[in-house]
Amino acid sequence: MASEKKESHPLPDVHGARELPSVIVDGYSLQLRDKDGFIGDQASQTAFRTLLERWRQKRRRKGKDPLGGRHSKDLSKAALDEALGAKEASEAGDVVHAAIEEFAEELAWVIERFMRQPSWKGVERIVIGGGFPESDVGERAILQAAAILQDMKVSVELARICHETxxxxxxxxxxxxxxxxxxxxDAILALDIGGTNVRCGIVKMRMKRAKDMSKAKVLRREKWRHKDDKPNRKALIDRLAEMLEAQIRYCKKKGIRLAPYIGIACPGLIAKDGSISRGAQNLPGHWESDNFHLPSELCKRIPTIHGAPTMALMHNDAVVQGLSELPFMQDVTRWAILTIGTGLGNASYTNKQVEAG
Structure with missing residues (x-):
């Protein structure tokens, strides 16, 4: 009697895993260059603030700055949205509109360049994530970029990410x-480490509600704006451990079956051994050092979770943010994400064809 052949599934149990059960990560953290440097730098939230400051400088030469005395990088999203949404025309609104239009052109140009790359060939939809699209200013810029791409005959749809960043x-x-x-x-622990903020949360899978995990939910979350505190690398890791330990205590108190697992998302190119090859320049300290391994550092501080040995895996932050959209990307085969934050994160994916049972 012939032995029954078992169906094998790739297990995402290595750092920076590219092949997952239902999707392949074709590429991420692409660093395309032109004569002025990395082209992604021209479509980041930092770049938008730089453009806004230039437009304000032009107004200052003619008289008073309509947005006041604070530098553009220090203006809140709410203040910019207020200027943009004023019912009557204003100089402040004109300045913000001008910056949006110029940024939209830059974003469209960057997308066109990405679409030429082999790992982005055939991408049908680009999800825009990061903090930028959560504002009216960001949403307006993305809509304008979509219109510019249409005029450029670049066939791709832009969509805003479904979840809060x-x-x-x-x-x-x-x-x-x-x-x-x-x-x-029932749940896992997850970290999202960016150049400005760190987020630490408990994520419930809720697979009984949806097997594709489209109903997964962040049960509890803590956010730390580390950029304000300017910690060194050790101080940042100590704080990460404290945040995780607080979430573990909460799960124990509430009777939540927490997996002995920590998912760590951070900028850069993640090697299979969990080291960072490049792209972590916005993080405090030297994260690309051969002597530094964040998953191991966290496992030293948290060796067990509810009595079981801790597993800590690391992946690129744009990849992870993009994967939150996976259940909603089943109507396309090739898709991608751009995260507009301190820098511009990127990742592209191919959905595997699932045969009907």
């Missing part, structure tokens, strides 16, 4: 958890 960078981890852990636990 603070949640998306945590939710994506449910698609990276080794499948054996999913069956016996």
């Amino acid at each position: 603070d949640d998306a960078g945590l939710l994506g981890w449910v698609h990276l958890v080794p499948p054996p852990l999913l069956a016996h636990h």
